[in-house]
Amino acid sequence: MAINDNANPQGVVHDGNLPDKPAPMATEGAVAWMRDNLFNGPFNSILSVLALALVLYVLPGMLSWLIFNANWTGGAEACRVNPDGACWPFVSSRWEQFLYGFYEKSERWRIDILLIILAIGIAWLVIERLPGRTFAAILMLFVYPVFAFFMLYGNEKMGLPIVETSQWGGFTLTLVIALSGIVASLPLGVLLALGRRSKMPIISLLSTVFIEFWRGIPLVAVLFMATIMFPLFLPAGVTFDQLLRAVIGVALFSSAYMAEVVRGGLQAIPKGQYEGAMALGLPFGKMMRLIILPQALKIVIPGIVNTFIGLFKDTTLVLIIALFDLLGVVQASIADPNWSIRSVPYTGYAFVAIVFWVCCYSMARYSRYIEDKLHTGHKR
Amino acid sequence: MAKNSNNNALAAPAPSFWRDPEKRAIVYQALVLAFMAWLLYSIVNNTATNMESRGLASGFGFLTSSAGFGIISTPFVPYTEDSSYFTVFLVGLVNTIIIAFVGCVLALLLGFIVGIARLSSNWLVQKIATFYIELFRNVPLLLQILFWYSAVLKPLPGPRELHEAGEAVFFSINNRGLIFAEPVGQEGFQYVWYAFFAAIVVSWLIRKWANARQMQTGQQFPTFLVGLGLIIGAPLLTYLFMGRPLEFVPAEMSRFALRGGVTVIPEFVALLLALVIYTAAFIAEIVRAGIQSVSHGQTEAASALGVKPSHRMRLVVVPQAMRVIVPPLTSQFLNLTKNSSLATAIAYPDLFSVFAGTTLNQTGQAVEIMAMTLAVYLTLSLLTSAFMNWYNSRIKLVER
Numbered sequence: 001m002a003i004n005d006n007a008n009p010q011g012v013v014h015d016g017n018l019p020d021k022p023a024p025m026a027t028e029g030a031v032a033w034m035r036d037n038l039f040n041g042p043f044n045s046i047l048s049v050l051a052l053a054l055v056l057y058v059l060p061g062m063l064s065w066l067i068f069n070a071n072w073t074g075g076a077e078a079c080r081v082n083p084d085g086a087c088w089p090f091v092s093s094r095w096e097q098f099l100y101g102f103y104e105k106s107e108r109w110r111i112d113i114l115l116i117i118l119a120i121g122i123a124w125l126v127i128e129r130l131p132g133r134t135f136a137a138i139l140m141l142f143v144y145p146v147f148a149f150f151m152l153y154g155n156e157k158m159g160l161p162i163v164e165t166s167q168w169g170g171f172t173l174t175l176v177i178a179l180s181g182i183v184a185s186l187p188l189g190v191l192l193a194l195g196r197r198s199k200m201p202i203i204s205l206l207s208t209v210f211i212e213f214w215r216g217i218p219l220v221a222v223l224f225m226a227t228i229m230f231p232l233f234l235p236a237g238v239t240f241d242q243l244l245r246a247v248i249g250v251a252l253f254s255s256a257y258m259a260e261v262v263r264g265g266l267q268a269i270p271k272g273q274y275e276g277a278m279a280l281g282l283p284f285g286k287m288m289r290l291i292i293l294p295q296a297l298k299i300v301i302p303g304i305v306n307t308f309i310g311l312f313k314d315t316t317l318v319l320i321i322a323l324f325d326l327l328g329v330v331q332a333s334i335a336d337p338n339w340s341i342r343s344v345p346y347t348g349y350a351f352v353a354i355v356f357w358v359c360c361y362s363m364a365r366y367s368r369y370i371e372d373k374l375h376t377g378h379k380r
Numbered sequence: 381m382a383k384n385s386n387n388n389a390l391a392a393p394a395p396s397f398w399r400d401p402e403k404r405a406i407v408y409q410a411l412v413l414a415f416m417a418w419l420l421y422s423i424v425n426n427t428a429t430n431m432e433s434r435g436l437a438s439g440f441g442f443l444t445s446s447a448g449f450g451i452i453s454t455p456f457v458p459y460t461e462d463s464s465y466f467t468v469f470l471v472g473l474v475n476t477i478i479i480a481f482v483g484c485v486l487a488l489l490l491g492f493i494v495g496i497a498r499l500s501s502n503w504l505v506q507k508i509a510t511f512y513i514e515l516f517r518n519v520p521l522l523l524q525i526l527f528w529y530s531a532v533l534k535p536l537p538g539p540r541e542l543h544e545a546g547e548a549v550f551f552s553i554n555n556r557g558l559i560f561a562e563p564v565g566q567e568g569f570q571y572v573w574y575a576f577f578a579a580i581v582v583s584w585l586i587r588k589w590a591n592a593r594q595m596q597t598g599q600q601f602p603t604f605l606v607g608l609g610l611i612i613g614a615p616l617l618t619y620l621f622m623g624r625p626l627e628f629v630p631a632e633m634s635r636f637a638l639r640g641g642v643t644v645i646p647e648f649v650a651l652l653l654a655l656v657i658y659t660a661a662f663i664a665e666i667v668r669a670g671i672q673s674v675s676h677g678q679t680e681a682a683s684a685l686g687v688k689p690s691h692r693m694r695l696v697v698v699p700q701a702m703r704v705i706v707p708p709l710t711s712q713f714l715n716l717t718k719n720s721s722l723a724t725a726i727a728y729p730d731l732f733s734v735f736a737g738t739t740l741n742q743t744g745q746a747v748e749i750m751a752m753t754l755a756v757y758l759t760l761s762l763l764t765s766a767f768m769n770w771y772n773s774r775i776k777l778v779e780r
Contacts, residue, residue: 037503044502051504202409206416216761217754218718224736228746232430233423313520320725327523342535349527353519360518 066350071343079341087343091351094333098351101169101324107161110151111172117144118175126366145183152176165243169324171355176243177250177325178312184251185311186304189258190297194288196263207259214256219314222249227321246318254311261303265296299374305367309360316356327352427747434744442743443469449738451729453645465739472731473756479648479730480717480760483655487716488709490656491663498668509664517661522722524658529650529726536646539638548630549638556637558644561628568625575618576611583607647728651720659716663709670705671697702775710768714761721757731756 038048069085071078079087091098100108121144124136152172154162168176195207214222226249230240240248269292277287297304319328330348333339397403431438443466450461454471455478497509516524536555543549550561565572583606590601619626631641674697682692721732736753740746 037501040501044500047500047502048504051502051508054508055504200405200409202413206412213758216714216718216758218721218732218757220721220724220732221736221750221754221757225750228740229750232427232746234430235422235426236430236433309518313518316520316522317722319522320722327520327526331526345531349523349531352523353527356520356523357515357518361514364514364518 065346076339076341079339079343083342085343086350087339087341087347090333090339090341090344090347097170097333098326098329099171101173101329102167103169103172104161104163104167107154107163110154110160114148114151117147141183141186145180148176148179165241168243170329171326173243173318173323174312174315174325177247177315177318177323178308180247181250181254181311181315182304182308184247185255185258185307188251188255189262190293192255192259193262193266196259197266211256211259214253215260219250219253219317220320222253223317223321225249242321243323246321246323250311250315254307257307257310258304261300261307262296264303265300266292268299269296302367302371302374305363305370309363309367312360312363313356326355431747436744436746438745438747440748442745442748447739447742449742451734453648453729465743468739469731469735469752472729472734475723475729475734476717476720476731476756477760479651479655479720479723479728483652483659483716483720484713486652486656487659487663487712490660491712492667494660494664495667495671498664499671513661513664515661516657517665521654521658521719522725524654525651525722525726528653529647533646533650539633540636543633543638545633545635547633549633549641550628550630552631552638555646556643557646558649559631559638559641561630562640562642564627564629566625566627568622571622572615572619572625576615579610579614583610586610645728647723647726650726651723651728655716655719658719659712662712662715666705666708666712667701670701673704674700699775703772706768706772706775710765710772713764713768717760717764718757 039045064085066086069082071082071085071087071089073089075089075093076087079089096108100111103111121136121140124130125133125140130136150158151160152163152168153165154160156162192207192211195203196211198204198207223246226245227242230245230248234240273291273295274287277291282290315325316327318325319331322328324332330352334345334348394400428438444464446462447465447468448461451459451468451471453475456474457467457471459467459471494509494512497505498513500506500509534555536553539552539554539556539559542552542554549559552559583603586601586606587603590603594600629640631638631643633639678696678700679692682696687696720730723730724733724737727733731753736749740749743749
């Protein structure tokens with residue numbers, strides 16, 4: 001008897017070796033990873049095979065069309081010879097138009113300067129180690145738009161020739177509409193949010209009706225109204241620029257969405273903050289400006305960025321009222337008979353998609369980052 | 381007397397007019413109201429003057445006059461070129477409702493699938509879902525609509541290149557749209573419908589009985605499977621028993637075009653594809669966030685009680701996740717409905733395109749037409765909100 005577990009109180013005694021146990025299942029390496037993540041169970045195995053088939057079906061064709069088999073050099077002729085790949089010369093020969101629209105060639109440096117300042121301003125706001133970010137925010141929200149307007153439109157006294165808004169276009173116009181929409185909608189949205197939460201019945205009612213009206217109608221309708229109805233509303237003789245009308249429409253539209261975002265922030269501030277401010281004897285304006293809004297606006301930064309992403313994508317709708325934003329310019333260029341090649345429309349759409357995707361995705365990442373920073377705890 | 385004067389001395393002096401918040405509120409509101417009244421008055425006044433100077437008649441009289449243009453797709457509403465503008469309005473309304481309804485249902489389905497795939501333990505499936513979400517929600521919807529319409533559907537070969545003259549076509553995808561054979565019910569097909577409705581009623585009764593029994597005895601009953609079997613099985617059996625009283629009438633290729641059959645126009649397909657794919661990406665993120673919002677303690681407690689994984693998901697996680705999912709889901713449905721107005725970019729005959737577009741151009745009645753159009757969108761928004769609020773109040777957490 002090798003093992004005697006009754007008679008010997010000292011413990012279990014073996015004589016000789018026990019047989020070897022089988023080696024433990026690998027827990028590291030490629031095979032183990034695949035077993036854990038792809039083939040844990042029959043259902044997941046089937047799913048993995050199907051998913052792999054999907055990837056193999058879509059990805060090679062896409063990469064080949066976009067990169068490996070695409071035409072990178074030459075002109076329309078090269079694309080005509082090889083219609084089975086993207087026609088990037090179409091984009092490279094027209095990128096200036098896509099960026100500046102029909103803006104005077106000699107005046108394009110003005111847009112360049114604005115874009116550089118915009119890039120610096122955004123970097124300043126986003127990189128947290130830099131000092132004076134509140135100052136930068138005020139500068140970008142209030143000073144930059146005025147400066148940008150004079151730079152873009154021109155002013156004879158400042159020695160800048162006037163460029164009519166009908167010549168603005170391309171990505172510049174996309175930025176103009178989206179940025180002025182967001183800059184105008186922020187203060188309006190804060191006012192509307194405060195109005196909706198106000199205890200004064202008439203003000204609260206009017207704010208609610210305003211917000212729900214704009215949130216209930218499509219942006220296309222807003223743009224249509226801006227083009228067709230707005231001139232009817234004004235006294236005879238007063239005319240507004242087409243672009244300005246569109247911008248006003250977009251700003252009113254997005255201010256309703258902004259108001260709801262800000263209202264979410266106001267509701268998230270604990271009641272003690274309001275009561276504390278009142279106990280200190282602060283009047284309403286000071287309470288909001290010094291105590292409530294700084295906290296509320298900070299926690300709704302992700303919401304503001306998301307609203308901006310939506311607005312940025314929606315600027316493409318101005319195509320419908322015959323303003324030429326990036327998509328409009330590309331759409332118009334596709335129709336050029338010199339470039340009537342099968343791959344050109346796909347290339348044009350792919351280019352616009354890539355531009356918008358890069359902008360929106362990076363903003364979404366930023367918003368996610370802020371959200372993660374604010375949202376601590378309850379994580380596993 | 382003395383007591384009285386004492387009281388007066390202790391009471392705070394009445395605040396001056398401007399320092400009393402209540403009186404100040406009245407003044408503020410009166411000012412705002414006066415401003416709004418002035419704004420409204422001047423808008424109405426200016427509009428009336430402007431319309432008069434442009435020779436535009438006001439009023440809804442134009443609705444009865446004949447439209448005189450054709451519309452490519454007019455389901456449910458009989459329409460000819462002689463029909464009135466009001467019929468145009470109805471056609472557009474029906475088309476908008478169809479695309480919004482079908483779009484919402486499909487986007488919900490796709491969104492739930494992608495949202496659950498996003499949380500899958502399968503690495504590849506999870507990555508594909510993430511890729512899908514990040515790709516489609518960061519590209520403008522209008523671009524996607526134009527892509528599906530003019531880059532995918534329009535370059536398809538025409539019916540003449542696909543079919544020979546005289547050919548009977550049961551299913552075809554070409555640049556005229558999606559064409560399939562028309563199912564025509566024969567004598568006795570109504571019994572299939574009866575069986576279908578009877579099955580629904582019976583499975584509802586079974587569910588009531590099963591719930592009551594479970595409450596009393598704790599015994600469970602496979603309600604879902606039995607119900608599904610009934611609802612599919614009963615009509616199917618009736619159908620076979622009645623001798624398959626359904627005939628598929630194919631489209632026929634004439635010399636130039638396909639005649640007969642059911643046609644789904646490419647504008648509809650493009651708009652639907654774009655709306656569903658775009659909105660589903662957002663819904664997927666909402667579903668993911670909702671499921672993740674259910675705290676781990678809940679799943680762990682369920683596991684500790686010995687609830688099996690499929691029940692854990694269905695009985696513990698999903699009901700709690702729904703409370704988080706439903707409000708943002710509502711706004712996605714609203715967005716889809718409003719975004720369907722982008723149909724005007726590819727001329728799908730929705731309300732916006734035929735009424736606020738073509739009709740407005742022909743009649744010039746901007747104020748009336750925009751008012752009617754906006755009223756429709758606002759009503760649709762309100763109805764969707766009302767329905768989702770009703771649903772939300774049904775599933776929300778019952779508190780003390």
